[in-house]
Amino acid sequence: MKKKIISSLLIGSVVLLNAGDFNAQAEKDRKELQKYFETKFADRKNASKFFPYSTKEELDKNFKWGIKGDEFRLGSYAFNKTGRSQYEEIKEMPPYEDAIDEGKELYEKTKFKNGKSFKECFPDPAIAGDYPKFIKGKGVITLTGAINKCLKDNGEKTWKQTKGKMAKLEAYFAATSQEKGKKVNIKIDSKEAAEAYARGKKEYYSQRGYLKLSCASCHVQGAGQRVRNEYMSPLLGQTTHFPVYRLKWEGLGTLERRLKGCNKDQGENPHKPGSKWMNELAYFMAYMSNGMPVDGPDVRK
């Protein structure tokens, strides 16, 4: 009997140990990324090393230094003083408020033909920080993917994954998550999930398109540098605030919409929202923000 208990305990602890191990690399990557950004934006002294193209005046006057952890969820407004003041003015009357209300209505009042509703698929709407998820045998599923799966499973037509109703329902989920103080909580709990994460990471750092840019060219090494008059945002915290109302779009869009745009800007025929490539990229990106507060919906230029 004693022997049986010991061996069961041993097996159990091996299983537990392995479950904890699957995210070991991702956890190391996340900590290293945070360390990099905190060093990069630590103080004015090291600035010329990280921002070789910025003028002295720009670094003296327009940069905020000493940025830590969760502050990076504000994107470039974490360090860009001018951008931050414009952002705060816009936030006094956020352009996405109506979208949250419409999203709430979609959640509470949409009745599927079979009599069911979104409430059956998502009993708790405060789930924005839990996606993307890895589902065994199915791969990575983003929040837009989960919403469309809910529609499909109930015999309904799926929605466009970039804007419209999808972005509004996600805005409600994000706002509810933010109200409840939810944090980004991405799980990597199997070998397959770790492999999906690793593929997403590799794609993020691979140069692509006729401009030969990787995502990291702009949002890791390039974060804080300017393209024309806009500062590029850091990868850390980048997925926390979606969906976003972009002034360029004059409307609300999902993370997939933004990723498609970035992919096009690299000079490549963009991957489709919902594709394995895009889902795994989003999985990696979201893991990098693990533990940060859900901050969406938000506004960006």
Added chain:
Amino acid sequence: MKKIILTLMAVSFTFATANLVEEASKLDVKKVCDVKANGAKKVLDVAKKYNPEAIKLGIEFKRLGIRNKEYIKYTDKAIKLKKKETVIKYLDKKKKEKTKKFPTNYAAWRACTFAVRALQQKKEAEKTWRLAVPGDGYKY
């Protein structure tokens, strides 16, 4: 049996893909895409050979809203009709049909360099991607 066939198909697909990426990575893009030296038709043939592989791998280039397969399609037509100008039809982001005109030699060069470079970059990225990862190859 079905499993074996599927496995064989997957293996042969991987092998063929690796082969073309490998082959393209050994090309001197300036030489093979030189229209003056090789003529527009030969240069476009290079694009026709490698671009389908770029599409399969999800790395096809796109510029000014035009996919490389569209550069290839309309440049091919222009060469067959011996036209000095290639008129490319494509859909913009609102799915409206648009046209753009390019000298045929230029369009052939672009199609060729885009097709070859896409595969070359794929191969290069295998070695370089980790150099950008903080805590791994990227030192600061």
